[in-house]
Amino acid sequence: MALHTLTLDLAPAAPKTRIQARLHVGVTGSSDLEIMMHPEDLSGRVAVTVVTPVTGFDALWTRVLQKFLDDSGLCDARIEINDNNATPAVVLLRLQQALAAA
Amino acid sequence: MTHWTDLQPRSFLEASARDRAIGLVDEGSFTELAGPFDRVTSPHLALLGDAVAFDDGIVTGVGKIGRTPVFVISQEGRFIGGSVGEIGGAKMVTAIKLAIDFHDDLVAQFDDLDEEEKPLVVISFETGGVRLHEANAGLLAHAEVMDQLQKARGKVPVIALIGSKVGAFGGMGFVAAATDVIIMSEFGRLGLTGPEVIEQEMGKEEFDASDRALVYRTTGGRHKFIMGDANFLVENTVAAFRDQVSALAGLSIEAFEEMRRIGSSAKVKAQLRAVALAAEMQPGDATDVWTRAGNTDAHALIDLPLPEFLATVRRLAV
Amino acid sequence: MDMQESMMGRGRDAIEMIVDAGSFAEGVVGAKSFDDPEFGPGAVVGTATLQGTVCTIIASDGGAMNEKFPVVYAGIIGLEEGYKMAEAVYASILEDAEKPLAEKRPLVLIVDTPGNGPGKVEEIFGMNKSTAAYQLALAEARLKGHPIIAMVIGRAISGAFLCHGLQADAILSLDAQFGTMIHVMPLTSVSRIIRKDLETLEVLSKQSAVFAAGPRFFHSLGGVEALVETLDGMRPAIVARIAEVRAAKLEGRQDDLGPWGRGKLGEARGGRIERPRVIEMMSRDFAAVADRYAPSR
Numbered sequence: 001m002a003l004h005t006l007t008l009d010l011a012p013a014a015p016k017t018r019i020q021a022r023l024h025v026g027v028t029g030s031s032d033l034e035i036m037m038h039p040e041d042l043s044g045r046v047a048v049t050v051v052t053p054v055t056g057f058d059a060l061w062t063r064v065l066q067k068f069l070d071d072s073g074l075c076d077a078r079i080e081i082n083d084n085n086a087t088p089a090v091v092l093l094r095l096q097q098a099l100a101a102a
Numbered sequence: 103m104t105h106w107t108d109l110q111p112r113s114f115l116e117a118s119a120r121d122r123a124i125g126l127v128d129e130g131s132f133t134e135l136a137g138p139f140d141r142v143t144s145p146h147l148a149l150l151g152d153a154v155a156f157d158d159g160i161v162t163g164v165g166k167i168g169r170t171p172v173f174v175i176s177q178e179g180r181f182i183g184g185s186v187g188e189i190g191g192a193k194m195v196t197a198i199k200l201a202i203d204f205h206d207d208l209v210a211q212f213d214d215l216d217e218e219e220k221p222l223v224v225i226s227f228e229t230g231g232v233r234l235h236e237a238n239a240g241l242l243a244h245a246e247v248m249d250q251l252q253k254a255r256g257k258v259p260v261i262a263l264i265g266s267k268v269g270a271f272g273g274m275g276f277v278a279a280a281t282d283v284i285i286m287s288e289f290g291r292l293g294l295t296g297p298e299v300i301e302q303e304m305g306k307e308e309f310d311a312s313d314r315a316l317v318y319r320t321t322g323g324r325h326k327f328i329m330g331d332a333n334f335l336v337e338n339t340v341a342a343f344r345d346q347v348s349a350l351a352g353l354s355i356e357a358f359e360e361m362r363r364i365g366s367s368a369k370v371k372a373q374l375r376a377v378a379l380a381a382e383m384q385p386g387d388a389t390d391v392w393t394r395a396g397n398t399d400a401h402a403l404i405d406l407p408l409p410e411f412l413a414t415v416r417r418l419a420v
Numbered sequence: 421m422d423m424q425e426s427m428m429g430r431g432r433d434a435i436e437m438i439v440d441a442g443s444f445a446e447g448v449v450g451a452k453s454f455d456d457p458e459f460g461p462g463a464v465v466g467t468a469t470l471q472g473t474v475c476t477i478i479a480s481d482g483g484a485m486n487e488k489f490p491v492v493y494a495g496i497i498g499l500e501e502g503y504k505m506a507e508a509v510y511a512s513i514l515e516d517a518e519k520p521l522a523e524k525r526p527l528v529l530i531v532d533t534p535g536n537g538p539g540k541v542e543e544i545f546g547m548n549k550s551t552a553a554y555q556l557a558l559a560e561a562r563l564k565g566h567p568i569i570a571m572v573i574g575r576a577i578s579g580a581f582l583c584h585g586l587q588a589d590a591i592l593s594l595d596a597q598f599g600t601m602i603h604v605m606p607l608t609s610v611s612r613i614i615r616k617d618l619e620t621l622e623v624l625s626k627q628s629a630v631f632a633a634g635p636r637f638f639h640s641l642g643g644v645e646a647l648v649e650t651l652d653g654m655r656p657a658i659v660a661r662i663a664e665v666r667a668a669k670l671e672g673r674q675d676d677l678g679p680w681g682r683g684k685l686g687e688a689r690g691g692r693i694e695r696p697r698v699i700e701m702m703s704r705d706f707a708a709v710a711d712r713y714a715p716s717r
Contacts, residue, residue, distance in 0.1 A: 003148045024138045027118055028155040029180030036138060036156060051143075053153050082143070084153030133709050135702040142698060146630050150616060164706065164713055171713035188630060192698035195683075199699075200706050204713070212715060219715045232578065234614050237604035239630040239692055241578065242643050242682060245586035248552075249679040252559035273582050275548035280556050294548040294579065295538040303491065303538045320543050331546050363546075364553035367510035370503050373549060377499045380545040381488040388544050 004055045008048040010066055015044045015075035019102040026094050033083040033091060035098045044075045052083035064088045068095045106130065110341040114265040115289045117340055119161045119178035122226050125340035126263075126347060127165025127172050134163040135197065142189050146236035147182075155181045160190040162197040167344070169218045170351040173201040176226040179268035185233030186274065191243020198223050198250040201258045218352035223254065225281065226263040226343075230296060231272020244273040251280045255365070259283070259358040261350060263343050264290035264332070269321065271296050279331070280365070282358040285346050286323035286332040288408060293321040315404070319388040324403065328392055328417050329376075333361050337408060375420040391418060426599040427532065427651070428574035429482030429495065431464060434530045438571070438655045439468035439477065449476050449508045450515025460504035461485070462492050470528070471659055476512040478505050479530035480584070482574075491539040497580055498537035502550030505584065509557035513564055521670055526567040526662045527558070531585045532574030551583035558587035562678050567665035569658050572635065572644070578604040586643075589665045589677040592657050593635040595647040602644070603633035629691045641692050642685030 019039045026034035040047070046069055050061055068074070072095075079095075086094070109117070109125035117125070124132045136142050138156035147154050159181035164173050175197050177184040186194070201221045208215055232240035254260055262281040264270050269291030270278040278284060278292055286292065295303075297311035297320075310316060319325055326332040336342040350358075362369060385391050392400035396416035403411060427434055435444050446466040447454040454465060461484040468477050480495040492498030497505070509527065516524045537547050562568050570588035572581075581602065585591060594600045604610075607625060611618045625632040629640045638644040648657050668676055675681060686692030 003151055003154065022139060024156065027178055027180045028153050032180070034138070034156060051148075051154060053151050080141075080156075082154055082156060133705075133712070135705040136698055140701055140705075142694075142701070145694065146628070149628065150614075150620075150624065152614075162702065164709070166713060169715070188692060188694045189698055192695040193702065196699045196702040200702065204706075204710065207710075208714060212717075215715065221713075232604050234605060234610045236630040237610070238632070238638060238641055238643060239686075239695075241582060241604055242586070242641060242679070242686070242692070243695075244582055245555075245679040246683060248555045248582075248587065249559055252556055252563060255560075273579055276552040276555060276579065276582065279546070279548045279552035292548070293543045293546070294536055294551070295543060299538055300540055300543065304540060309540050320540065325544070326546075329544075329546060331549065364506075364549050365556050367507065367514070370506050370510065370553050370557075373553065374500075374503050376545055377503065377550075380499065380541050385541060385544055391544060 004052050006050040006052070006058055006061055008062055008065060009045060010048060010069055011045045012069035012073045012075055014073050016073035017099070018076050021102070023098060023102050025098045025101055028082045028084045031085050031087065031090065033081055033086040033094055035094055036080040037098055037102070038078045040076060040078045042076050046074060046077050046079060048079045048081070050081045050083055054083070054085055060088060064091050068092055072099055074099060110339065110344070112340050114287055114338050114340050114343055115267060119176040119226065119228065122340060123161045123163060123174045123176040126174060126224060126344050127167055132163050132165040132174070134161065136162060136193055144187050144189050144236065146187060146239070150235050152235060158187065158189040158193070159184060160193050162193040167348050167351050171204065171221040173197050173221060173223045175223070177228040179228035179266050182233060184229035184268050186229060186231060186240050186243060187233035187236040188239035188243060191240055191246065195243060195246045195250055198247065198254060198260070202250070202254050205257050217354055221258055222351055223258055223260040224263060224347055225260065226266065227270035227274055227278050228266035228268045229270060229274045230268060231274045241273065244277065247277050248280060251277065256355055259355065261285065261347055264292050265338060265343060266290065279363065283350060283361045284332045285334045285336060285343060286326055287336055287338040288323040289338055290323045291318070291321040292326050292331065319404065324411065325388045328395055328415060330417055331363060335408070335412060372420065376418070379420055394418070421597050423599065424597045426574065427594060428599060429532065431479035431481055431495070431530050431532050431573070434571070434573045434654070435464070435468070435477055435479055437651055438528065438658060439470050439475070440472070444468040444477060449511040452507060452511035454504065458487065460500035462496060462498060463501035463504045465504060465508035470526070474525050476508055476525060476527045477530065478508055478527065478584070480533045482532060489537060489539070489541065491537045491542065495533045495575065496535050496537055497533055497551060497583060499542055499545060499547060499550045502554045502583065506554040506557040509554070509561050512566060513561050516566070521565040522666065524565040526569065527561060528658060529568065529570040529584055529588055531570050531572040531576045531581065533580040533584055534575045534577050535580045536583065551579065554583050555587050562587065562589055563674065565669050567662045567669065569661045569665065571654055571658055572600055572602060574600065576602045586679065590645045590661045591643065592646050592648050592661065593638070593644045595649055596634055596636060600635045601633065602635050602638045640689050642682045642689055645685065
């Protein structure tokens with residue numbers, strides 16, 4: 001019954017983008033999510049924590065986040081997500097919006 | 103982050119709680135207190151396996167409008183309907199308490215403090231009240247908010263803004279009623295019992311909750327303005343709400359007291375005259391009361407553009 | 421737990437059990453008299469003595485029905501009832517306006533109410549104002565020094581408890597064996613609204629004080645100060661609480677009483693531990709920036 005927490009240690013195919021300051025976007029509305037990002041020296045890697053009521057989609061989360069990192073080249077960051085049943089498309093969109101807001 | 107100037111023309115109804123909060127005060131003046139980076143998520147939701155939010159669905163902070171410090175509380179309806187639990191409730195209570203304490207500090211510190219330099223509290227409501235997932239803590243927090251509202255009396259004006267999708271219902275309908283001034287847009291709704299519950303109690307023939315026009319006639323901004331329950335009715339933009347708050351900043355505390363609907367024996371007596379009218383009229387529809395208030399074509403008021411509505415409407419006097 | 425005879429719907433009987441025998445004068449508070457028997461019949465207000473001390477009594481009449489506002493029956497607080505209760509409080513404040521703190525009359529709230537009037541006419545005219553008016557009046561009386569004690573004898577449900585009970589200085593409740601009900605909503609309705617199966621919620625309601633129903637869980641949250649085990653125990657418990665509350669007010673310990681005091685009690689009893697964390701965090705955050713919001717001179 002408890003919330004599911006997924007932690008991932010990922011790296012973009014080609015690291016090139018770093019955020020300068022912490023940021024927060026989105027609302028944990030129904031089928032939506034909120035995202036927080038912090039710059040952190042992780043030797044080019046990205047640490048992700050996803051908190052979600054949904055279980056059984058860990059592989060899908062990994063694929064979506066890996067795609068976002070490969071597309072954006074984001075590195076050296078910590079990402080924290082509160083999810084409420086968002087679809088992969090919405091997750092990708094919110095991640096892109098978060099980075100655009102940086 | 104959206105630029106402040108871009109927030110101003112935005113629909114208040116559609117804006118997020120944080121955008122409303124930031125847009126209501128002067129550009130760059132907002133400091134969030136216990137914001138998302140503090141990660142105040144509800145452990146009670148987590149225990150139930152439900153999604154959490156870093157701010158627990160309520161934005162609290164402080165900004166400035168001109169020379170006035172403004173403590174802002176802004177509820178986010180998209181997160182569990184803006185419901186109030188232990189953390190969100192504590193955030194509301196503390197924001198009001200900080201405003202009162204700050205007022206007392208400033209009064210002690212400056213002997214030439216003028217009204218514009220004294221703090222205000224602004225609450226943007228978007229909630230049905232208690233969060234059922236942590237109902238007991240939410241209920242107790244409601245009582246604490248009411249306590250702080252009374253403690254603010256005579257010191258710190260509290261202004262309610264109601265222009266959100268969810269409106270202000272349940273226990274937060276009480277809280278909104280207990281503020282000094284209520285500013286609504288026509289899309290805002292204010293009441294106690296939500297439409298679904300009234301339908302359940304009285305039957306669909308008496309009250310059809312799916313009839314949106316009926317719902318708005320009964321609890322919407324236009325009706326509440328006619329009844330005197332909303333002091334001001336403004337356009338649905340962040341700027342319009344902000345301008346109205348700005349126009350009120352600096353008024354004397356006595357002027358705020360006069361705008362109250364309740365809060366003294368004299369005001370209760372005036373409300374009782376309205377209740378006597380309710381008993382006498384037994385209105386089948388809110389427009390019956392609009393007619394009684396002197397609006398000869400009450401139904402025309404429903405769709406009249408807002409400036410014309412404001413120019414022609416007659417408000418109930420009892 | 422041996423179940424005892426319920427006091428539900430018996431607000432008037434409770435008044436007689438609590439106050440000095442024969443002392444209750446209904447419809448009179450200070451200079452105010454409520455002469456119309458059809459006005460707010462669901463609310464019982466009046467004056468009595470309790471060990472010789474003049475008190476204002478406010479209760480619900482579970483047997484009354486308001487014919488003008490037929491959603492009001494069984495102890496529901498309607499438009500008239502909320503304002504009537506508020507008037508009784510204001511009349512108490514006015515009557516003792518010149519009296520010193522030690523002589524402000526206590527208010528005793530006898531709590532057995534299932535809800536606020538849920539009707540169309542109520543919404544058109546603003547039911548939320550009526551019960552808010554009563555809450556503000558109680559808070560004003562409390563802050564002006566009147567000791568306010570709530571005694572839960574039956575139903576203390578959600579918004580009705582907010583309005584009639586939760587603004588008191590101290591709240592006492594008959595314990596669970598009297599069938600006392602303190603909650604926001606029955607589990608079956610909660611289950612439907614938050615979309616969780618009833619079994620899950622029933623498990624949770626045995627362990628989570630913030631979620632579960634009943635006087636004992638409210639006690640652990642600080643929402644109920646003390647549980648009363650017998651009907652005979654109500655009178656002495658109220659008398660003792662009045663004395664304690666009065667002493668606290670004379671010592672300026674207002675923060676140990678009322679809703680804020682219940683927050684502190686909830687922390688001490690371990691039932692509400694997030695609240696103090698948030699208060700501390702926001703106070704610290706604001707202290708760091710307060711200078712920016714003060715006049716610059």
